[in-house]
Amino acid sequence: xxxxxxxxxxxxxxxxxxxxxxxxxxxxxxxxxxxxxxxxxxxxxxxxxxxxxxxxxxxxxxxxxxxxxxxxxxxxxxxxxxxxxxxxxxxxxxxxxxxxxxxxxxxxxxxxxxxxxxxxxxxxxxxxxxxxxxxxxxxxxxxxxxxxxxxxxxxxxxxxxxxxxxxxxxxxxxxxxxxxxxxxx
Ligand code: IMP
Ligand code: MG
Numbered sequence: 001x002x003x004x005x006x007x008x009x010x011x012x013x014x015x016x017x018x019x020x021x022x023x024x025x026x027x028x029x030x031x032x033x034x035x036x037x038x039x040x041x042x043x044x045x046x047x048x049x050x051x052x053x054x055x056x057x058x059x060x061x062x063x064x065x066x067x068x069x070x071x072x073x074x075x076x077x078x079x080x081x082x083x084x085x086x087x088x089x090x091x092x093x094x095x096x097x098x099x100x101x102x103x104x105x106x107x108x109x110x111x112x113x114x115x116x117x118x119x120x121x122x123x124x125x126x127x128x129x130x131x132x133x134x135x136x137x138x139x140x141x142x143x144x145x146x147x148x149x150x151x152x153x154x155x156x157x158x159x160x161x162x163x164x165x166x167x168x169x170x171x172x173x174x175x176x177x178x179x180x181x182x183x184x185x
Contacts, residue, residue: 002174005167005174005177006174007154011151022148026146027058031058036097037097040063040064040098041100041114041118042064046160049160050160070085082113093118093121098123098126098127099126102128102129105132106137107139109140111144115128129147129148130146156175156176157173157174159173163176
């Protein structure tokens, strides 16, 4: 059944594991000092699998928060206006080193918004990690601090990323067949 939907597997399960291990090494090194207070901010729903796999490989003390955002626009183009659907609050923003965990950076609007939001709340530091990045799609200048893999401008799904809300459960990232989007979009 997936044969009608998948053009090709872009990031197989083994490569995802390698990427996650490399990113965890970088993050472990940067947050190992005693004065850091790492707070992971997972961007639901897409970053769920990446967040859990990454956290299992982090060996520094950390806390977990979740946010949900949506950008107005149609399914493939974001309008730039971000709406926060789930936020968190805490009394110690000035003592937190936030690391926002995202599945993919596209226009750059979502992470630009979240970094500004956490900074405005008084965060001591804010960094971002993304599994995938499509730099050719940027509408605002944005560079993630940690990046798993740069991919071309193709719509991908699986490993948290949805295709019309489905297939987040796939263990790999695949490119959708353009005909499928035309028929179902
Ligand atoms: P940005 O604000 O345009 O950078 O959007 C990032 C969000 O758009 C991601 O968190 C995804 O939810 C969604 N997105 C962007 N590209 C894709 C894709 O190829 N597949 C699935 N979702 C995507
Ligand atoms: Mg997302």
